[in-house]
Amino acid sequence: MGTQTGGTIKSDETLLEILETLHSHERATLTTLADEVGVSKSTVHRHLKTLCDQRFVTKEDAEYVLGLEFLRFGGAARERYSFHRQSKAIVQQVADQTGEFVGFLVEDQGIGTFLYCEMGTEGVPSEARVGQNLYLHQSASGKAILAHLPADRREELLDEHNLLARTESTITDREELRSELTEIRDRGYATAHEEYVNGLKAVAAPAFDPDDDTLxxxxxxxGPSHRLRGERFDSELPDLVQGAVKEFELTISYS
Known part of the structure; x- marks a missing residue:
């Protein structure tokens, strides 16, 4: 049995670190995993053997990759959101319209997670993908959510996660963030100027359940800063994303 430390089980923490490291590399050798996790090769090998036996990890020659068994769990996790099919449809539609990256973000335990993502024909490669996590204050999508959470919940999250910087432009001052969140609530959408990724700007709008106004x-x-500027950034995309959200909310009300 693994040793318990501070209410958690050390062996479970090691297992999750192995999976996180493997995910970040896409594929890795036993030596790489042991070095980065900071445990012995024998310990990593025991965990990998268990994961391989249960199809959560697959060994290809001398390297390990994540297994397809995760799809079963990931699909089940996404399906607990009753609106996930409607969110996929609107993401695809807006990506086709704009040619840019489009995503639908949800908040879970204070962290933003992409439920769906779509890269338009002009979209630039990025790390954003389905399941990608981010701190809410670091992005337009996250700030759109953060602005509409109950005030006590919002302050609780800021206390828990702090205002960590993702880039030099990330807002790390709480008063500055509060002021911007007020503006977001007033105008109905959020923007980000290279706050999550250098060279990228974004526009986001919150979506609500039309029956009970739940966020x-x-x-x-x-998209890249040189395309998201001027009238396109100031009015066209804000109007488009808010209109798309209204359409999304309408489809939910009739589903």
Whole structure:
């Protein structure tokens, strides 16, 4: 049995670190995993053997990759959001319209997670993908959510996660963030100027359940700064993303 430390089980923490490291590399050798996790090769090998036996990891020659068994769990996790099919449809539609990266973000335990993403024909490569996590204050999509959370919940999250910088432009001052969140609530959408990725700007709008006004998530359009500027950034995309959210909410009300 693994040793318990501070209410957690050390062996479980090691297992999750192995998976996180493997995910970040896409594929890795036993030596790489042991070096980066900071445990012995024998310990990593035991964990990998268990993961391989259960199809969560696959060994290809001398390297390990994540297994397809995760799809079963990931699919089940996404399906607990009753609106996930509608969010996929609106993401694809807006990506086709704009040619940019489009995503639908939800908040879970204070962290933003992309439920769906789509790269338009002009979209620039990025790390954003389905399941990608981010701190809410670091992006337009996250700020759109953060602005519409109950005030006590919002302050609780800021206390828990702090305002960590992702780039030099990330807002790390709480008063500055509060002021911007007020503006977001007033105008109905959020923007980000290279706050999550250098060279990228974004526009996002919150989405609500039309029956009870529950906050569901946010729809975001992101692209390179040289394309998201002027009238396109100031009015065209904000109007488009807010209109798309209204359409999304309408489809939910009739589903």
């Amino acid at each position: 569901l998530g946010s729809l975001v359009i992101a």
